[in-house]
Amino acid sequence: MIDPSLVPDSQHRGLVSLLPQPLRDYAMLARFDRPIGWWLLFWPCAWGVMLAGGESRWDLIAWLLLGAIAMRGAGCVYNDIVDADLDRKVARTALRPVASGRVSKGAAWAWLLVLCLVGLLVLLQLRWQAQLVALGSVALVAAYPFMKRITWWPQAWLGLVFTWGAPVGWIEIRGDHLASLAALYAGSIAWCIGYDTIYALQDREDDALVGIRSSALRMGAHVKRGVAGFYALALVLWALAFWTMRPDWVGVAALVPMALHMGYQVLTLEPADGGNALDRFRSNRDAGLVMALACWVVGNAGVV
Numbered sequence: 001m002i003d004p005s006l007v008p009d010s011q012h013r014g015l016v017s018l019l020p021q022p023l024r025d026y027a028m029l030a031r032f033d034r035p036i037g038w039w040l041l042f043w044p045c046a047w048g049v050m051l052a053g054g055e056s057r058w059d060l061i062a063w064l065l066l067g068a069i070a071m072r073g074a075g076c077v078y079n080d081i082v083d084a085d086l087d088r089k090v091a092r093t094a095l096r097p098v099a100s101g102r103v104s105k106g107a108a109w110a111w112l113l114v115l116c117l118v119g120l121l122v123l124l125q126l127r128w129q130a131q132l133v134a135l136g137s138v139a140l141v142a143a144y145p146f147m148k149r150i151t152w153w154p155q156a157w158l159g160l161v162f163t164w165g166a167p168v169g170w171i172e173i174r175g176d177h178l179a180s181l182a183a184l185y186a187g188s189i190a191w192c193i194g195y196d197t198i199y200a201l202q203d204r205e206d207d208a209l210v211g212i213r214s215s216a217l218r219m220g221a222h223v224k225r226g227v228a229g230f231y232a233l234a235l236v237l238w239a240l241a242f243w244t245m246r247p248d249w250v251g252v253a254a255l256v257p258m259a260l261h262m263g264y265q266v267l268t269l270e271p272a273d274g275g276n277a278l279d280r281f282r283s284n285r286d287a288g289l290v291m292a293l294a295c296w297v298v299g300n301a302g303v304v
Contacts, residue, residue, distance in 0.1 A: 196215070258290050
């Protein structure tokens with residue numbers, strides 16, 4: 001029998017599935033059942049560190065991964081508190097712990113505080129310059145849940161938020177070559193818009209009915225071309241970041257595997273098939289690793 005608390009895109013594997021129902025609800029509220037989210041938040045952090053020349057800072061990488069897990073969880077809890085009424089109207093989200101009433105809003109706020117304390121612990125491991133950069137994302141995070149109500153491009157706002165780790169990781173390693181950092185960050189935003197548009201394909205019908213806006217709805221029948229355009233823009237900007245760090249074709253060639261991965265996503269995407277869209281969205285976990293290796297290649301031999 002399928003657990004009625006599961007949402008359709010829950011992987012619900014490992015330790016989460018072994019938890020008693022009350023604890024399981026809190027784990028699912030923080031999306032511990034769907035690790036793809038923290039990977040997507042973490043990878044830009046790793047890119048910033050690797051491209052900036054911090055390839056030996058595995059301690060920093062580990063702290064940033066912990067921070068990504070905690071803060072992605074905190075962001076999801078906050079999002080579910082704000083969106084509880086909307087979530088009840090969408091099939092894929094109606095069974096979320098707050099929307100379904102299994103977790104009260106008061107308890108959700110307490111859980112949010114716990115996750116933020118873990119994030120604070122990670123923040124204290126950074127030098128003060130990187131701490132200031134990290135804190136700069138707070139206002140963006142707080143505003144994100146409201147973007148789907150006022151703009152057709154909430155994915156662009158998510159891009160600002162979800163790739164903020166790139167400048168955090170970079171500034172922790174170095175404070176120069178900001179043009180390279182800007183290109184890396186801008187490319188990461190374009191990547192995020194592309195993959196989150198793919199994710200939003202699952203909800204197009206429900207979103208249209210309840211008045212939620214998304215890039216998937218805005219692009220309509222041209223969604224594959226739209227995703228391809230944002231992925232292409234990401235590659236161009238990343239190539240610029242690599243070139244300014246290492247001005248030779250070896251650096252640009254390091255992006256070829258990432259280009260092939262993104263091309264595969266677009267070519268095999270079936271917009272009307274929610275399962276296909278979810279698989280293509282989740283494949284960006286592996287794309288993040290491919291990009292991290294490219295950043296390592298360039299950063300390991302780039303400018304000093």
